[in-house]
Amino acid sequence: MSLNEVYLNGKFVRPEQAMVSVMDRGFLFGDGVYEVIPSYGGHFLGLEQHLDRLDRSLAAVRLPNPLSRREWRSVLARLIGPPPAPDQAAYLQVTRGAPAERDHLCPEDVDPTLFAVAKPIKPRRPEIGERGVACITRPDIRWERCDIKTVSLLAAVMLRREAEDAGALETIMVRDGMVTEGTASNVFVVLGDQVLTPPAGPRILTGITRGLALDLARAGEIRFSEQPIPVGDLARADEIWLSSSTREVLPVTRLDGRPVGGGRPGALWARLDGLYQAFKARVRDGRA
Numbered sequence: 001m002s003l004n005e006v007y008l009n010g011k012f013v014r015p016e017q018a019m020v021s022v023m024d025r026g027f028l029f030g031d032g033v034y035e036v037i038p039s040y041g042g043h044f045l046g047l048e049q050h051l052d053r054l055d056r057s058l059a060a061v062r063l064p065n066p067l068s069r070r071e072w073r074s075v076l077a078r079l080i081g082p083p084p085a086p087d088q089a090a091y092l093q094v095t096r097g098a099p100a101e102r103d104h105l106c107p108e109d110v111d112p113t114l115f116a117v118a119k120p121i122k123p124r125r126p127e128i129g130e131r132g133v134a135c136i137t138r139p140d141i142r143w144e145r146c147d148i149k150t151v152s153l154l155a156a157v158m159l160r161r162e163a164e165d166a167g168a169l170e171t172i173m174v175r176d177g178m179v180t181e182g183t184a185s186n187v188f189v190v191l192g193d194q195v196l197t198p199p200a201g202p203r204i205l206t207g208i209t210r211g212l213a214l215d216l217a218r219a220g221e222i223r224f225s226e227q228p229i230p231v232g233d234l235a236r237a238d239e240i241w242l243s244s245s246t247r248e249v250l251p252v253t254r255l256d257g258r259p260v261g262g263g264r265p266g267a268l269w270a271r272l273d274g275l276y277q278a279f280k281a282r283v284r285d286g287r288a
């Protein structure tokens, strides 16, 4: 166990000893992909789904996976430490290595750069459950392959800064009149007794937490549908939620300065969050 060691290219080293070439294509082109995997008490939540998505991202950018499933599991387990470890998110990235020359054309056979680190997950502040969070909406200025979890995150970085400047936690993006997702989260909209979320496809990242929330909704007999959401539905939503591995499922109670529904976390969110917390407790005990 060590929060003060990182994994780089086959070795566990202290962060200050972890050095990457300036020719690395991750640095020069944002040419790489990543994952963020939560763990509770030393047990990962959704590890296999995250590693499946890593495979899909790598295949989409034509990078071979440099490690086997077993190797990834063992690297990540060492970073978070054995149970009962503190709650942490493991971050991993694979970039297309450091060829001798900078060239847009990517080499066919590469020696990829692998990096992984664990960082503590902060417990959710109680006010969030009581008051919810604020969001803004903006045009989705990203590319058309948002299903790839790429380290090229400039649009997300810019839009997240806009949210912060407006006193909000997250920016909900809209493309062609349809809600896509948050800069680092998926979006759910509650209309009446139904929960809606945009369908999987190239315009969103298929979040692992989104999938878990849908599974929990199904098991809890909460009605839901994966369908395109016109931006106008945000203004008439009874509830809006965000989901991500590090933020779980959060209630959005203000959007562009106006209250969402009654302006307080909604009843369906409270139900879903109860199911989510129960699931997390099972993960923490090694029972999920």
Ligand code: PDD
Binding pocket: 036, 181, 182, 183, 184, 185, 186, 204, 205, 206, 207, 208, 209, 210, 243, 244, 245, 246
């Ligand atoms: N981001 N959409 C985007 C654009 C994201 O970056 C993320 C997660 C999600 C939610 O996916 P998941 O439920 O699998 O975490 C959706 C991570 C947490 C990050 O970039 O740090």
